[in-house]
Amino acid sequence: MAVSRARMRKEVPNTARERIDIRLRPQQKASIERAAYLKGLTVTDFIVQHALENAQRTIREHETWTLEQPDAELFAEALMNPSSLGLRLANAVRRHKGSQLHR
């Protein structure tokens, strides 16, 4: 298994690359170039690394909601003791059942 997976990796090296063209102000570019230089990275590596970290954090935050007060309490309370069903939802579900879609 491990062998075949290693072989697969070798046969299909992941060399695909794509481009992103970015327009930015000269001062912004200069700052990025200076920061990349200070970190000993190429400008491309610097930008990709930072954008990727940010992207992954954004995705994580989208997939997990973190609730602090007062929302944590609002949420927990509503989950434990939900209000009774209102007219809107009750009617919606009645229509839904009547529409033959309820299966």
Add this chain to the structure above:
Amino acid sequence: MRAKDKQDYFFEPLGEQHDRAAFSCGVEALDSYFRGDTIRQDVGRKTANAFVLTRDGKSVAGFYTLSPISILSVDLPVRLAKKLPNRPIGATLLGRMAVTRAYQGQRLGELLLTDALHKAWQASKLVSSWAVVADPKTGAREFYIKYEFIPLVTQPNRLFLPMKKVDLMFG
């Protein structure tokens, strides 16, 4: 449209046979999501499930997506903390939902929402889900509030409906 006419409609998982290119709800972000590759990637990678409302199995009146999401509550008062697990709990994200222009104004949004809640409720019987949550980007917040979703205080565009309440609908 009378309720009787809605019997022609049915929901099914999004597939290649559906005419995605003709979809237009008027919200650019939703249109490009549905018409472009993103929705196919989401479905292909199983990060979301997409369902379409159709009459002929080809043209799309509306769609919605469902995906799992975790919700972490911090700093809960002890009396509540004892009742909830001290880790992220599972919920169901009603990610995107839209009705194409030609079909707007016929209460199909309600039909989409109800079907999404029904599927989320069915799934919650197999894999625990405490709430259905939504994160509408454009003006749809009022729609969810109308249907009894509760908005968060500090993140007003995020809303939730307790699964216990969905139980009352279908249980």
